[in-house]
Amino acid sequence: AQSVTQLGSHVSVSEGALVLLRCNYSSSVPPYLFWYVQYPNQGLQLLLKYTSAATLVKGINGFEAEFKKSETSFHLTKPSAHMSDAAEYFCAVSLGSQGNLIFGKGTKLSVKP
Amino acid sequence: GAVVSQHPSRVICKSGTSVKIECRSLDFQATTMFWYRQFPKQSLMLMATSNEGSKATYEQGVEKDKFLINHASLTLSTLTVTSAHPEDSSFYICSARAPSVLWAESSYNEQFFGPGTRLTVL
Numbered sequence: 001a002q003s004v005t006q007l008g009s010h011v012s013v014s015e016g017a018l019v020l021l022r023c024n025y026s027s028s029v030p031p032y033l034f035w036y037v038q039y040p041n042q043g044l045q046l047l048l049k050y051t052s053a054a055t056l057v058k059g060i061n062g063f064e065a066e067f068k069k070s071e072t073s074f075h076l077t078k079p080s081a082h083m084s085d086a087a088e089y090f091c092a093v094s095l096g097s098q099g100n101l102i103f104g105k106g107t108k109l110s111v112k113p
Numbered sequence: 114g115a116v117v118s119q120h121p122s123r124v125i126c127k128s129g130t131s132v133k134i135e136c137r138s139l140d141f142q143a144t145t146m147f148w149y150r151q152f153p154k155q156s157l158m159l160m161a162t163s164n165e166g167s168k169a170t171y172e173q174g175v176e177k178d179k180f181l182i183n184h185a186s187l188t189l190s191t192l193t194v195t196s197a198h199p200e201d202s203s204f205y206i207c208s209a210r211a212p213s214v215l216w217a218e219s220s221y222n223e224q225f226f227g228p229g230t231r232l233t234v235l
Contacts, residue, residue: 036226041204041229041231042228042229043117043119043206043226043227043228043229044157044206044208044226045226046223049223090156090157100147100159100162101147101159101224103156103157104156105155105156106154106155106156108154
């Protein structure tokens with residue numbers, strides 16, 4: 001069975017600082033991995049996805065994530081935080097094209113001026 | 114990108130009434146749609162998966178007689194919360210997935226999410 005663990009329910013950084021949101025997964029087969037962002041009272045927007053191509057994935061808004069099979073991780077990073085990055089971030093895993101998405105519990109990112 | 118809409122965005126109803134939420138894929142045909150429920154400050158929990166023209170598949174613990182799902186066309190799925198009670202108050206989000214043949218490899222398996230519906234049952 002697949003599962004996703006997001007370390008840290010709340011991360012706070014200063015504007016301009018590095019953003020690091022952690023995600024570890026468990027999967028018995030090569031996974032598809034996703035990061036979504038959710039702003040208050042809105043749906044989910046896809047930031048980036050890993051689908052067995054390049055291990056370093058670049059997404060929208062300057063975010064990127066690296067798939068590390070040996071560490072079963074897919075951490076999300078951004079070199080310099082912006083106030084507009086404040087939101088809830090969800091990591092998700094699915095088993096291939098037909099699998100449902102399994103979401104982590106989410107990490108709330110706060111950005112201080 | 115693909116757009117999914119939900120209507121209404123917010124609904125307040127009295128206990129005992131039924132509420133219908135619509136999910137539409139605006140610029141693509143969705144063979145599969147998903148309904149999620151999100152409690153405050155929690156993650157999304159999959160409620161059910163619906164395929165056009167067939168019965169929905171409900172996740173364990175979700176009452177199919179209470180949460181009626183209809184996927185009558187390739188662009189519309191509806192979720193009806195029957196005899197709603199305060200504990201049904203939540204944020205309901207739908208997503209839609211298009212047939213893989215329509216997408217390039219990079220879009221494989223991608224679900225497109227609606228903006229959500231906030232249900233408050235008094």
